[in-house]
Amino acid sequence: MSTKVEENKETSGKRADKRPARPKKSNGQWKIDGHEPLNKNEIDKAEDNGLNVRARIETIYAKRGFSSIDSDDLHGRFRWWGLYTQRKPGIDGGRTAKLEPHELEDEYFMLRVRIDGGKLTTEQLRTIADISTEFARDSADLTDRQNIQLHWIEIENMPEIWRRLEAVGLQTTEACGDVPRVILGSPVAGIAADELIDPTPAIEEISRRYIGDQSLSNLPRKYKTAITGHPSQDVVHEINDCSFVAVEHPEHGIGYDLWVGGALSVVPRFAERLGAWVAPDQVVETWLGVTSIFRDYGFRRLRNKARLKFLLADWGPEKFREILETEYLGYKLADGPAPAKPLTAGDHVGVHKQTDGRYYIGVSPVVGRVSGTLLGQLVDLAEKYGSTRLRTTPHQKVLLLDIEEKDVETVVAELDALGLSSRKDLFRRSTIACTGIEYCKLAIVETKQTAADTITKLEERLADIEELPHPISFHLNGCPNSCARIQTADIGLKGQIVTTDEGEQVSGFQVHVGGGLASKDRDEAGLGRTVRGLKVTAENLSDYVEKLVRRFLAGRGETETFSEWAHRVDEEELV
Incomplete structure (x- = not known):
């Protein structure tokens, strides 16, 4: 009897060993699991690309008003054009997690103006200033992504706002959403005396070719890029999804060190070096390769696991580089050194000499809070002293470029009178x-x-x-x-x-x-x-x-x- 029991136990054990393993739950990786959408966000994106909503805004919603807006457009696709509903006044913070999104939202929008590399002309900034005073109750914030955000925007005014922005070469395209967000660039690109390389051509080509491209407008989640040629490493590259940091290779000269997979939020993770040196003429296709990996292999099933940092944590930098080179580039990148430790601060506050002998002045608006009126006054001041160029920074600062040496002290004083300090204050600066x-x-x-x-x-x-x-x-x-x-x-x-x-x-x-x-x-x-x-x-x-x-x-x-x-x-x- 006991023998029979033991045999049954053994047989039962063998049967258990032969049972098929439970299928691994899909992560929603397109190249592995297929394109079937696995959550509401993915369903909405599959049904209609976010870029398509602009036509409905211009032809339907702007004419019929807020109440006519489809919920899936309002709470999803509007972001592809830089629009979020803003918080309804009077709702205290203790209720934030208790109310549904529609209970928190007002019938006004935050509008994010995309400024790749932080480059602005005075004409462009005056346009933003005028939009602020006419359509946004004089609101404006400089963000730590080099954008400018406006508030109190009404849907009825969006066609005219886009017309004005695009007339001066600005856009809100993919300023939000599951897309390549604004490209951070060194604020002193092309002007700093100690710059290693000017990243402007790469930033402009990526923006021109791929922002608004529907092949990259359905990523698993937001995707952030940073490129700098300045030794201060002034674009917070450690916390971006894909970054290029200038470095001098002992054999190949000056190019970029490639970093991947950084982001903060509730699960912070710093980017990692892939150990790859990227030549200046390889930056755009390398960026496209990294971005395409995110599109094709990024986790889509769970929104809170859909950033590139989670894929990098799963693969590791060695596998990531191998996939990039074999499946997307078709060639190996050169091995390269790490960038040197920065020797100067990357916020560019203060007075600094340019390569052409003129000066740029970096100032600190208090925590980025400005107004349309103040931006207009800044434009007036710049043009008064012959400047037509400004830059925003990843530190909520703004730079005034091309000031003659003889005018520097006067300009500093007039900026200070506007509340824009170029001093290295104890706390305002940082x-x-x-x-x-x-x-x-x-x-x-x-x-x-x-x-x-x-x-x-x-x-x-x-x-x-x-x-x-x-x-x-x-x-x-x-x-x-x-x-x-x-x-x-x-x-x-x-x-x-x-x-x-x-x-x-x-x-x-x-x-x-x-x-x-x-x-x-x-x-x-x-x-x-x-x-x-x-x-x-x-x-x-x-x-x-x-x-x-x-x-x-x-x-x-x-x-x-x-x-x-x-x-x-x-x-x-x-x-």
């Missing part, structure tokens, strides 16, 4: 804030005014400190998605509702300390440190930051940066 609850449907707290108020208080309270040993970056984000790059700031603040000691729920922030990208003050990029339970109310923010700065100055080593100090000290020093 503070970034996202849109926040004022307009964003995802936000939990207000950011822009909170940041501005905090900067004012800090610069008053810390007036005894003429200059910090190293600039301390200070980033505020209204939600966990990190549009303001909180994990890469010396002091990064993630908006949330905080409970006070008295039990009251108020606006506040979770604190990250010691993050940063590679710079003259850091050897390499690193994520910020979080301390369990470390939260601060918006009201007490300036008190907390002042205390932290003074502790750093009192306890730092001789050459220690804030980030190094923040990662070294005990948690008690950070609370």
Whole structure:
């Protein structure tokens, strides 16, 4: 009897071993799993390409008004043309996660003007300024993606807005959506005396050939590009999907080092080098190859796993490079060295000499918040002194180009009178804030005014400190998605509702300390440190930051940066 039982057990075990393995769940990778859409977003994109919605905006929605807009267009395809519904006023942050998107949205739009490489003429900026004052209640924000965002846009005015923008060579095409977003470019491309190579031709060719191309307008999710030829590495390449960073090859000369798979949000991941040197005439086709890999192999089943960083984490850089070279380029890229550590700051604030002997002046609007009126005044000032060129930066700054040496001091003073500082201020220069609850449907707290108020208080309270040993970056984000790059700031603040000691729920922030990208003050990029339970109310923010700065100055080593100090000290020093 016992023998029979043992035999049955053995037989049963063998049967179990021979059962077919459960099929691996599809990731929605087109080249592996086919094109069947596996979620609502993919279904919507398969049914109609987002680029097609413009015709409906111009011929139907602009004529019949907001109530006529199809929901799938409103909440999806409109993004392909730079349009998001903005947050309805009066909805507090505690309700952000409790309400449905349609309950949060107003009948007005944020409009994102795409500015590849940050290059603007005064004619173009005046056009944006006029649109702001006429159609956007004088609103305007400089973003950390080199774009300009307007608010309070009504659908009825979009045909006229597009007409004006396109008449001066601007566009909103693919400023949002599952597409190649704006291409970050060095703000000093073609003018900096210490530039290694001018990336402008590559940026312009990618934009001309592929922005608005339907073969690349259905990517798994958003896709961000950065290209710089400047040694300051001024395009935050470590947190972009595809980046090209100038480097000198010992045999081939100056080209680009290729980085892939960076992004932040709630699962931050830095890009990785593929170890490949890309010649200047290979940049466009290499970009196309990386972008096509994302289109063909990117994960589409789950939206929160659909960024390129997840594919790179799955494959690793070696496999990624192999697929790029064998399936998409048809040739091997040369091996290449890593870029040297930057020796100068990449925000370009201050007065700097150009290659032609003239000067560019970088200024800091407070956390990127400007207005149509201010932009118009900036254009007037530029043209008054013979300049017709400006640049936006990935740090919410703006550069005024081509100023004669004799006019520099006068221009600096007049910019300052407009509230545009070219000084290396303690905090204004290094503070970034996202849109926040004022307009964003995802936000939990207000950011822009909170940041501005905090900067004012800090610069008053810390007036005894003429200059910090190293600039301390200070980033505020209204939600966990990190549009303001909180994990890469010396002091990064993630908006949330905080409970006070008295039990009251108020606006506040979770604190990250010691993050940063590679710079003259850091050897390499690193994520910020979080301390369990470390939260601060918006009201007490300036008190907390002042205390932290003074502790750093009192306890730092001789050459220690804030980030190094923040990662070294005990948690008690950070609370």
